[in-house]
Amino acid sequence: SNNGSKTTGKDPVSVNTPFKLAYFEMDSVANNFEMVKEVKIELTKKESQITYEIEKMAKNLQQRYAYYESKQTNGTLTQAEMEGASNELKKMDDDIKVRKQQLDQEYFDFKTRRENEVKKNIENFIKEYNKDKRFTYIMSYEPGLFYYKDTAMNITLDVIKGLNVSYPPGKKDK
Numbered sequence: 001s002n003n004g005s006k007t008t009g010k011d012p013v014s015v016n017t018p019f020k021l022a023y024f025e026m027d028s029v030a031n032n033f034e035m036v037k038e039v040k041i042e043l044t045k046k047e048s049q050i051t052y053e054i055e056k057m058a059k060n061l062q063q064r065y066a067y068y069e070s071k072q073t074n075g076t077l078t079q080a081e082m083e084g085a086s087n088e089l090k091k092m093d094d095d096i097k098v099r100k101q102q103l104d105q106e107y108f109d110f111k112t113r114r115e116n117e118v119k120k121n122i123e124n125f126i127k128e129y130n131k132d133k134r135f136t137y138i139m140s141y142e143p144g145l146f147y148y149k150d151t152a153m154n155i156t157l158d159v160i161k162g163l164n165v166s167y168p169p170g171k172k173d174k
Contacts (some may be wrong), residue, residue, distance in 0.1 A: 020136050020137075021137045021138075022154075024156040024158075028160065029140070033163045035141065037120060041116070043110075047107070048099075050103045055094070062092060121167060122163065
């Protein structure tokens, strides 16, 4: 029986539309997109602030420890003072640990939020860039992913140029 001959197993849509894949080099975009540069600067600044604050707390703890140590050496530290000192130093140490955890969490949240904003910006640009449906897929290329790529389909420069036009360095929404 030959009634199944009409369907050749080919989807009419895929027959009529050529499959076109474009790609952009993610590392080039990351190195040349102004927003990514800004985010890197923001993160570096936050990292130094965290380091500075924790180091300051640690220095206070060391000074306090040195103070009690010198009193003990001079023999002017009473038993009650010794217990108080021990409690104070332990509390200072705990405070450092808690604050460090808090700052690290804030940093992580900020980093995640900013990275998602960058990703969203790229996604929105790609959507706009491909609104004429020229490409079936647009991928971000990362080394080790493809073994062959046709450089004619490389849209990296368009992406970098387009992103920086749509995101002028002055447009900071903080």
